[in-house]
Amino acid sequence: MSVPSQYLFTICQHGAEDALKLEFAKTWPDWRLSYSRPGFVTWKLPEDTKLAPDFDIRSVFARTHGFSVGKVTGELANDLAARVWPLVEARPVDHIHVWQRDEHVPGSKGFEPGPTDLAYEAAVLIRDAQPAADRRLPINRTARSGDAVLDCVLVEPNEWWIGWHRATNLPTRWPGGVPLIETESQIISRAYLKLAEALRWSQLPMAKGDLCAEIGSAPGGASQLLLERGMYVLGVDPAEMDEQILANPAFAHIRARASEVKRSEFSRVRWLLADANVAPTHTLDSVEAIVAHDDIHVRGLLLTLKIPDWELVNQIPAYLDRVRSWGFKYVRARQLAFNRQEICVCALKNRSMRRFKPKGPPRRRRKET
Ligand SMILES: C[S@@+](CC[C@H](N)C(=O)[O-])C[C@H]1O[C@@H](n2cnc3c(N)ncnc32)[C@H](O)[C@@H]1O
Known part of the structure; x- marks a missing residue:
């Protein structure tokens, strides 16, 4: 009708x-x-x-x-x-x-x-x-x-x-x-709310025991949510993580910029998140450098792209095409209710792909002093 x-x-x-x-x-x-x-x-x-x-x-x-x-x-x-x-x-x-x-x-x-x-x-x-x-x-x-x-x-x-x-x-x-987001605990940053909405909206099939990496992980609201949901988290950020996150044995921090991290660190990562306060092309460059690597088998992405100038809206279709060109078949974007001047891009390689469980926690745990 x-x-x-x-x-x-x-x-x-x-x-x-x-x-x-x-x-x-x-x-x-x-x-x-x-x-x-x-x-x-x-x-x-x-x-x-x-x-x-x-x-x-x-x-x-x-x-x-x-x-x-x-x-x-x-x-x-x-x-x-x-x-x-x-x-x-x-x-x-x-x-x-x-x-x-x-x-x-x-x-x-x-x-x-x-x-x-x-x-x-x-x-x-x-x-x-x-x-x-x-x-x-x-x-x-x-x-x-x-x-x-x-x-x-x-x-x-x-x-x-x-x-x-x-x-x-x-x-x-x-x-x-707007989804109703209920929080069990004191949240470390608003990224907790953003990610809760992103997971609800994207319906990415993330599960307990999966290994996620986040570029731009400090202070740790998103990690807090992932850890609450039983995932392992590798946080990449030159800035300091919240102590509560660092104390969690399922979390590992690489205190560096994404470009300074060896690709092998991501070899067992299933889900890659990015929430760095840099230009969208910079975020996409950092993500491409990881997912384009032959030994890396990331199944899905959740990327925050900052849109500091609304004129960049016209570039969004090109950003999504770029993500598709890395072999992700399902790519969508939305300005989430809990986003600020930014959008969320979710991408999944293949809906029918079988889940691959990492065998254990991330190999390295570098606790900064
Ligand atoms: C909005 S905050 C991230 C909030 C975080 N996701 C959370 O859950 O609390 C942006 C972060 O991006 C980090 N950042 C900026 N450029 C980066 C890069 N090239 N690699 C890794 N982190 C970066 C900053 O240090 C900052 O901590």
Whole structure:
């Protein structure tokens, strides 16, 4: 079924609207920019556009999207909630997702994306205002693939934009395209959150006992998560690792730049991560120098590519082609909700490749003093 629609809403990181515009100028050149606020961009589609409810938006920067059905404004949340349902018309709804647009760049001013009390309160009011409801709809849970989702974006507390989409891939199943990340412990750095989301989104088949290497591992939030999940970790970074990470026998630190490390150190690495604060081409050079080596059999990659200048958005397809040229068949990119001005690239050599378990912990353990 295709849905005739005039407007689409997209959610992106606060401040990444220009990246989204650059990207859509190439992917969806007929779409016209309409109402926009930081983190929330709507598009007017050409007359007679018919998009399947589960169409693929093919975007790195759109966290999630939906068909825009209107907005409600006013001071009383009860009134706003009652005015949502007439906008939804006869569309089916299995699930309600309500969220606030990002107030700041993630990691700035104490802000992290995710559920807020205000959004939850609005969701309850919307659910309870549903006329002739035969069941209480689930609120802000991960929808199932195929579920019809009523979206409500609190662009401001008194300005709610209403949309509708059918959940397909994982990010379209999460409220606002943000997974709920729960942490068991005090996190060492935000890289913990980034990697938790990257693993959830990429679904790379990493398993307990696998050996991962990370270029740019200090201070160690990502290592902390990998160690919690039972993996062995080789951290490569000239900077100091957190003591708690160094004390873990499943962790080894090579205190050097990636280019200074002998390739043989990576011979048993299954998963290669990179999170160095350098230009994207520098990260790709460092990774290529490792994975291009005949004796190295890395199965998958999770790379953070810094995008310090949004003009680099136009280079992203070339970055992904470069990763493919190393023999990785499945390559995708996304600006994760917990990323800052950067994107995550995941790559897998071969989905059917059999898992190869390393026989033990990394051979070297160099504890810096
Ligand atoms: C954003 S931090 C990494 C955070 C880390 N992933 C964590 O889990 O806490 C970037 C790191 O990249 C490191 N770095 C920069 N250039 C590097 C290179 N050529 N090789 C290895 N590490 C590098 C820096 O020393 C810095 O510690």
